[in-house]
Amino acid sequence: MKELIKSCVSGSGDSDRHGIVIFSIALASKGHTFIELGVRDGHTTKPIVEAAKINDAEVYSVDVDRRDISVNYKKWNYCISDSIKFLENWEKDKKPTPDFIYIDDWHSYQQVKKELEIIDRICSPSTVILLHDLMYGETCPFYHTDLTLNFGQWAEGGPYRAVAELNPQFWEFSTLPWNNGLTLLRKKYSNKYARK
Numbered sequence: 001m002k003e004l005i006k007s008c009v010s011g012s013g014d015s016d017r018h019g020i021v022i023f024s025i026a027l028a029s030k031g032h033t034f035i036e037l038g039v040r041d042g043h044t045t046k047p048i049v050e051a052a053k054i055n056d057a058e059v060y061s062v063d064v065d066r067r068d069i070s071v072n073y074k075k076w077n078y079c080i081s082d083s084i085k086f087l088e089n090w091e092k093d094k095k096p097t098p099d100f101i102y103i104d105d106w107h108s109y110q111q112v113k114k115e116l117e118i119i120d121r122i123c124s125p126s127t128v129i130l131l132h133d134l135m136y137g138e139t140c141p142f143y144h145t146d147l148t149l150n151f152g153q154w155a156e157g158g159p160y161r162a163v164a165e166l167n168p169q170f171w172e173f174s175t176l177p178w179n180n181g182l183t184l185l186r187k188k189y190s191n192k193y194a195r196k
Contacts, residue, residue, distance in 0.1 A: 004047055011043070015104065015132055017179040019047045022102065022130060025184070026051035029128050031099020035090075036061040037083040037115065038105030042069030044132070048102060049073050062086045063105070084111070087118040097124050104132040109156035116162055125187050134160040135181030143181070 004023060007016045026034060026048050034052050039045055039061050049071055052059045061071075062079045071078075079086055083105045090098075101119060103112065112131070119129065136144050143160040150156065163173055163183060175183040 001050070004050065007043070013041065013043045014137070014180050015043050015182075018132070018176070018182045019043065021176065021182060023047035023051050025128055025130065026057075026100045026102075027054055029099045029126075030055055031128075032057045033096050033098045034059045034100040034102075035098045036102045036104075037086070038103065039063040039067045039069065039078075040104075042067065042071070044102055044104060045069060045071060048100070049076055051100075052076070057099070060086075084114050084118065087115060087122065091118060091122050095122075097122065098127055101127060101129045102132075103129065103159070107133055107153045107158045109158055109161045112159040112162035113165070116166065120187065123187060125189055127187065129185040129187075131159055131163065131183040131185060133158070133180045134163060134175055134183045135177060137180055141177030141181075143175075 004019050008020045011017065022044055032055060034048055034057050036045060036048055036059065045061050049059055052075065053073055057075065059073070059076045060079055061076065062081055062083050064080065064082055066080055101123065103115060134143055136142055144154060144158050145160055146154060147157050163185060170188055171185065172188055173183050173185040175181045
């Protein structure tokens with residue numbers, strides 16, 4: 001916990017200041033199934049795993065590349081996979097409803113939109129979804145809305161556009177405005193899918 005607090009106060013990574021929030025939300029969910037989409041250096045894996053240890057939760061960390069991070073937890077599963085394929089397999093295999101999902105992988109609009117479409121089918125209103133990078137860098141509290149980018153990580157409006165297009169009748173979200181933003185997303189209810 002001391003390492004997590006130190007990282008939050010003086011860390012230089014783009015998600016370091018969110019570590020305690022991620023830990024707290026995952027812990028407070030009292031969930032037993034956590035999914036992390038995008039691992040990179042493991043800065044967010046650590047708080048998720050620490051919360052999972054307390055909750056005795058299963059953690060699935062997903063990345064397209066093998067990342068050299070060390071995690072000492074028997075219920076941590078590292079999955080080398082595209083996030084969309086991982087989620088499609090989750091749905092197809094009828095795995096348990098995730099209690100906590102963290103999204104910080106490829107940020108293009110099409111990628112995040114597709115992830116959210118699948119998540120809509122596998123989650124319930126009690127599932128807590130966090131998304132990183134809906135805002136511009138550092139502490140600039142403005143949503144990343146550039147529609148002029150046609151290729152790459154932020155193409156077509158990036159993750160903000162995918163979230164902003166969700167029907168507010170069924171979804172709600174709010175964003176912490178620092179370190180590229182950390183967005184809390186929750187499904188209010190669904191008339192299409194009724195999972196507990």
